[in-house]
Amino acid sequence: MSFLTVLVAALFYLAAVIFVTGVVYRIWLYAKVPAPLRIATTPAPVTKGGVVLRMFREVAFFESLFKSNKLLWILAALFHYGLALVLFRHLRYFLDPVPMVVELAQPFGKYAAFAMILGLLGLWARRFVIDRVRYITSPSDHLMLGLLVLIGLSGALTTFVAHTDIVALKDFARGLLTFDLKPLPGDPLLVIHLTLVAVLMIVFPYSKLLHGVGVFFSPTRNMVDNPREQRHLAPWARKLEEEKS
């Protein structure tokens, strides 16, 4: 087993642990903090089913962003939908046998990488061109974009230019899952790609990338509009009631 294989594998295990514990901790934290008042942005759904729909539209179609800014919506859609397809395509490296849908998605997934990179470059350009966005941008925003672009580029290059040994790669990936290490093909591009992905997983729970989790807990989006029908007393607020009455 080469040193490189062990190193990359170790990095991935570390990244996975940090990613999972970090995200679980955040979810636990958000779930634990009470939401003492109804603050849905209205008009809001009056039933739970309505809220599920609202959330779905928000997560799947970026409804609010669409209302807000069409160009930004297009760039965000290019990036996120592109990324989703690319990720879906990557399942072929982990699943054996490869399910039909994943197989069918391969060509789309391959070219989705370009949509993703295009979207990212557009988003990045906004940070230089639009004075308001420039004002609110901090170095970490550039770094995140840079990281994602590099991941996209290195991945696309291994797919389209410097082909890597996919069979060996798949063995390595499945080996990671089954704790039965197999050698990693030593292409530099592939190693770069994998290392950057591990870095992304590590920073995910500690950065704004966490918005993917936050949106589900956003009280203005996930609350049912029913305050006249129902009291919503947080535990700490109930204490006030007990003290004074």
Add this chain to the structure above:
Amino acid sequence: MAKANFEVPEITGVTEVPAVQPDTMAHLETFRAKPEFMEALGFPGEMPEDWKEKAIEAMGDLLKKYRSLQVFLDACVKCGACTDKCHYFLGTADPKNMPVARQDLLRKVYRRYFTLAGKFFPKLVGAVDLTEEVLHDWYNYYHQCSQCRRCSVFCPYGIDTAEISMAAREIMDRIGVGDKYSNEIIGKVFRIGNNLGLPEPALADTLEGLEEDVYDDTGVRVRYPLDEKGAEILLVTPSADFFAEPHVDGLMGYGKVFHELGVSWTLSSYASEAANFGMFIGSYENMRKVSLRIRKAALDLGVKRIVFGECGHAWRVAYAFLNTLAGPFDFLDPNYPVPQHICEFTWEAIQAGKLNLDPSANDDMVVTFHDSCNVARATRMGDKPGGQFEIPRNVIKAVCNNYVDMPHGTIKEATFCCGGGGGLLTDDLMELRVKGAKPRMDALKSVTEEYGVTHMAAICAICKSQFTKVIPYYGFDMDQIVSVHQLVSNAIILTGEGEGGEEEEESAEDAA
């Protein structure tokens, strides 16, 4: 046109997004509350030595109490979708009035003290220590947010800068740094019962005067009762309704509607205020204390229903929070929502054909409607989402022949704040109020030119006060602002009215 010692923006009918001009509003700082007023609300009177630690401690406490704060401080991706949505940014070009930048003032301190990235790599993620300079920015710019929630509509994560502003104000209050306007007003509510400090005899006097005015106008004795035990309905209305123009014309209207329906109703001197400035300063405890006065008044007077008069944030506290803060209201008639908005009440009466209306009484006006931010984005009327837009419009259309909406993107959920909400309706912030009204003034100008709109109706005491004060700066006339129930009042033909002669004509002209 009113005079100003600052530059009044030019209105063109379309609001352009300005280029960023840092610090144009850095000089504007609202007066601070004196120690006695801070202490009356349970806050320290002076800044303690260890104010930094206390402030961080307060932030930590709020992070544990409000999921909104925790999630909103984390979730922002700096996408910039909100940057051109705030009326204060559009009117002042100061980048710290962009919602995300306003949040960042608090977020950068949160990051420094509460996140790993901010502890280890502050420069990278824009985290900073809490310093006097930062506190100064907090004070200035969290008092340049009217908590209108327009930004939250457009943010992909629903981040509501109003929540951040409220939290920031509470943190500052807890270290003895509070603003004079809101805190003194809350003090007045605790001592006297309303924001204006009108004691019971003054109220009784005013209401008697109203009865006479209505009698002179119509020849009908409409009652405006105060503290009447056993009445069916308790009306809670903003205290501006008792004397300010055009608010008081709205109060006349409520009375006429109740009169025509033959229901008994009363105001309460103890709870003679619908407004609840506890919300503006983000203080659950103070908001709750003010709300409990309404519960007590309802119990003492033995009423069966509670109806709220025209006021925006008051309706938010009433609709969205009252039941939670001061409920359960199981001693009231379960057939009606608690509380009800006067527009819901009047619209029901209109639908049931119980009011005799003559919309031609308002034929001298072409009316448009300003959706108040709190009503539009934080509440509902009726049982369908969006009722808060339809019901007031339905009422207006039932009493007015000429109605036009302002342009799409400036009304309903995208409505622009009047510029004076959120506890900013004070003369020391006049520059901000005038500039912040610009987007609404642009919209008003466009319908004035296109459709000949003459009047803008509102259902909020703050909107009405703010507009009557600032629209002269833009070349409009303060009489162009009307209450929705003033229009109702003009159009209602009271039972028995007109038997005495020609008064009807006159009342229509008075209002014009």
